[in-house]
Structures are given as C-alpha cells and as structure tokens.
Amino acid sequence: QKEVEQNSGPLSVPEGAIASLNCTYSDRGSQSFFWYRQYSGKSPELIMFIYSNGDKEDGRFTAQLNKASQYVSLLIRDSQPSDSATYLCAVRGRDDKIIFGKGTRLHILP
C-alpha cells in the first residue's frame, strides 16, 4: 500500500516567521512531488512541484526533495495570515497515479 504521510497539525507559526511542512512517502520509485494549498471549503490549488533532489524556490515558497530519505518539505518564508490553510503533499508514483497525504493544517498567528 503506497502511502504519503503528513503531520495533521495544526501547526501554529507567528506572522513573519518560517513555516516548515514535512511529508514522507513509501514508494521509492515515485517521480513527481507536489504541494497543494486548500482553504476551508475550497478546492486544492497547486502551489509547488519538484522532480529532482534539492531545493526549488518560487517566491516565498521553497520545496525540498530528498529521494534517498523519501521526504519532501515545503518552507514558507515571511508567513502571512493568508497562508493559513491546509497543505496537501502529493506524490506521483511509477504507475502515474497521484497519492495525496491527508494534509497539515497551518495557522499563522497575527
């Protein structure tokens, strides 16, 4: 059974600080990794994707991938109250199916 694991939270971070979200996956052959943001009552929105080991930066967001350790992380710098949401980690395996984690609730404290 392929799994994607995330801490459900809530993760509380002061405004302006760095929020760090983590995700582990079981399928060592996984090829593509995604972070989605989901506001309450809304649909998931893709914010980052990464294929290769290392870091990928996009504005205040940085995705980090370590295939040897089978983990993916998302860093949010200068956290804003509008970043308060549930963040879903998703992994595409060799069978091309995407498996989602259950999400981490992030709360940015004003």
Added chain:
Amino acid sequence: NAGVTQTPKFQVLKTGQSMTLQCAQDMNHNSMYWYRQDPGMGLRLIYYSASEGTTDKGEVPNGYNVSRLNKREFSLRLESAAPSQTSVYFCASSDVFGTGLAYGYTFGSGTRLTVV
C-alpha cells in the same frame, strides 16, 4: 477561461436515489479524475481516465460508475446512493499521463453531497 467546471455544487439525496455529477474541462487535458474528500481521510481516488475512451478504477470505486463522454467531459454516477457516500467530490484534470513527469492537477470547485 473556466478551467474545470463541476455541477452541481450542492446536492442532497435520499438513500437509494441515483444522480450524476458532471465535470468538464476546457484546457484540452487528456487525463481526468474523480476524488472524494472526507474529514480525516484526505483525498481518495474513485476513478480516472488517462485519455478519451479509457477509464480505470482508483482506490474507492465501489458504488460508482464513470463515463468519459469526450475529451472535455467526465461524469460520475451514483446508482443507488448510500449515507457512506456523503462527501465532497472533486473532479480534476491534468495534461500529462504516462511520461513519468507531471504538471499536477487542476481541480474543480467541488460538489458537496449529502445522502440522508
């Protein structure tokens, strides 16, 4: 540019009733998906269609059927609704399937279904 459009947005059914959830995308994507999202369970794949003319079961297909009507449209049918099918249903589409790379999904706004 509408992206992925789902109808209806809300629905209440009685146990045993049937209904079809509609999904259409205007991004010329080949692949389309149906997920359900339940508290504490995350997003679970019901059915997917890698390309027009093909459909395959996902993680939780029991009680559902799908039809890929054309490249744009992918419908989900509940033949005899049960309270366990109360959930939020999301349709999604993506541009790439089968190449090992992925561009992620674009999700519709969801259908909130209650079965009483």
